[in-house]
Amino acid sequence: MHDGSCNQSVEQGVWLSDSEVWRRLARFYQDEGPNAWHARIPYHVTSNPHIAAGYVDLIQAFLDDWIVAHGAIDGTVHVVELGSGHGVFTGHMLQALAEAEEDFNAIGVRVHYIASDLAQSNVAGWQQNPVLSAALDAGWASFARFDCLADADPSMLFGAQDWPSGAGAAPCIFIANYLFDTLPQDIFLLREDETLRATVRFGQAGNSDTLDPERFELSFDFRPYVDSDLPPAVSRRVADYRQAGLRGHVVVPTGALACVERLRMLSDDRMLLVCSDKALSTEHALRERSLIEVGSFVSASMLVNMHAIGRHVEEQGGVSLLQSTQQSTLATAAWLIGLSRPQSRRSARTFARQLDAASPGDVYGLVNAMLPHRFNMDVAALLSLLKLTDWDAAVFEGMYDALLSRLGEAMPAVSADLLAALPRIASNRNRLPGAPDTLFRIAHLCQHLQRWDEAATLYQHSMAERGESAEAHYNLALCHLGAGDAAKARDAFERAAALNPDMLMAQGWLHRLEAGCSRPA
Ligand SMILES: C[S@@+](CC[C@H](N)C(=O)[O-])C[C@H]1O[C@@H](n2cnc3c(N)ncnc32)[C@H](O)[C@@H]1O
Structure with missing residues (x-):
């Protein structure tokens, strides 16, 4: 987090989710553009052909389930990638979707892919990637600058067309890889007799407004808070965890929950959201976490509580599919809104096989364990x-x-x-x-x-x-x-x-x- 040199205090006593640290992190991505990934921020495990193939299989299964439940889909299905960053995953997705084109045609579906990011510098960088620019020129992909926490205008993503509603209206697919771990979070300390909320002391060397991911200092103080000041979605998660007997430090993804609400609105409650992130996905993984584990920023990101997002989606009548094991820090999840659990059988089976049993975290964990032994293979x-x-x-x-x-x-x-x-x-x-x-x-x-x-x-x-x-x-x-x-x-x-x-x-x-x-x- 820092190299021991003396950092200037930037703020003190601010709730973690309101902290300047998140604004500086967003500025880091805007200022650096594609340079952010030059040997600095890891991206391979969420940006490879294996994960893209798994996502495309899940999208197909979801659309099959959707058609069985709601009838034929009228118009184009938009696949919107949020926080696309470097665009490497975008390239793999475009290739995997192009390979599946005939399968989409067979169910009467046309796909349009939208890569998006908060940082205009990243959007500009995608033009240089021949795979991305070819799909753009062919008219089945577009690029958008889009802030998933602040922008509410669908035309920023979908263009000027009317967003369809009613019978036959297409669902929307959202993808968010390594995004929620850069959005604001809160940490709560659940004790037998009280619940406290984290405030931060944040310091950084130099005068820069941008976060230097290698040189900043963040520490926490826990204070009483007024529950009605919390976003309702956050307050409900904390209450749930207390009731479930969870004690210790619990991280709640305040920004991701706000983003999910925005996506529900954009899609008119017809959506699949798929996400792989540095995350905790199971309830047992949430138990007895130390503050170091939940509150550390590593590679400019903080662990995301996917379990909380899942509970929130279920509360809205949706379906949560979560990676069932937690042996690596990367976890994959899918959330469906507009289908009940009995209506999502194919999606659930595909998720279990392609994105849980062969999850990106598992496959790449195995690959990384094997590669040092490659000369013995x-x-x-x-x-x-x-x-x-x-x-x-x-x-x-x-x-x-x-x-x-x-x-x-x-x-x-x-x-x-x-x-x-x-x-x-x-x-x-x-x-x-x-x-x-x-x-x-x-x-x-x-x-x-x-x-x-x-x-x-x-x-x-x-x-x-x-x-x-x-x-x-x-x-x-x-x-x-x-x-x-x-x-x-x-x-x-x-x-x-x-x-x-x-x-x-x-x-x-x-x-x-x-x-x-x-x-x-
Ligand atoms: C860690 S990178 C992930 C890049 C890529 N998806 C991956 O898996 O490697 C986070 C990306 O999210 C973008 N981002 C951060 N805050 C955002 C926001 N509020 N809305 C949209 N994108 C955001 C950043 O610009 C950055 O490109």
Whole structure:
């Protein structure tokens, strides 16, 4: 939270949810834009192909349930992503939705995707992502600046069209990954004879109005409060927890509850909200939490109490689907409004299979536990791990060195499986500036497998995306040699040597070609 240097006091004695800390955190995202994620704020576990596939399956199941309960859907179903940030998850969702297009067509549904964020700097950044801009140009996606706590005008998200209501009106899908943990929260201390509410002392180095996520100090004092000052949704949760015998520190997601109310209004009580966050999802996870656990800001976020959101949704007649275990800090939840529990059977089954049993927290917990042992795994086992993540390019990057070193021992059928999966991994590559050059590494694997033409094409694609490099031209030249095209190889060695005159291997090859030798070493 801070590095021990002396912080200036910014405020003292303010209720946590009213604190300046949240406004500064929002300003941090606005000021930093896409830079916020350059090796600072983690995002991989909520922004990968596996989570996108699970969400699309759930959306399909929800729409099936909706049609059975309410009849055919008239018009477009909007999928609104809140707090899209870097847009990496948006890219995976657009790909997964495009793959499911025929299934949506079969139930008479057209989908429109809306990526949104509080920070205009993020909205501007999405134009640079080719997957996002292609969907925008094709007319089935749009981008919006939208503050989920302050904006109430549906036209900011949906454009000028009339928001449909009545029979056949489409439900709305909302997605909120790693959003609620950045919105205002409150902490209560439940004792046998009293309930107290947290006020904060907040200090930060320097004069900046923006939160420096690594250098600030937050500590709490607990005070009596007047219950009628609390938003009713918060007050009811505290009363519920007291009655259920919960004691100790309980965090209540004041901002997220306000956001859910706003989404209910926007959707006219016809919605599915899906969310993965740093969160507590089970009631047993809420019990006996220390203040350090519930009140710590790590990576600019605070644990979210999803259980409280679930209770709130149920109170409004909706359905709450929560991840059933709490072994990792990431939890996934889905909340449905407009369907009863008996009407949401397919959604519940899909959630249980795709987003609870194979929750992003579980799958990526497993992947992160296995990757340090990758050199003890053969290519078949590495492929299984990769397949479990729906061919996540970031996981491929994490095991690339082991794949390469063990490729020679792989059975031909296993190498063929790997080759077949490479286009999928390539299409899942991260397009954020500064992300690893996955196309280059896939090209290198193909080169090791002596798939000269595929490798050459991939080196060219890599350079088209990332710019020329001596390494790519050098390897491209080796592929041309492998394919028996000495003239193309010479051109590529010459380009490598021109880009890096110190590249002695390129010079050496040029001499060998001059002398008439064109066999790869
Ligand atoms: C931790 S990032 C999450 C980014 C991405 N969804 C992910 O899973 O990595 C939080 C994002 O929420 C945005 N945000 C913060 N407060 C918001 C608000 N009130 N309304 C909409 N977006 C907000 C921030 O600008 C930031 O992009």
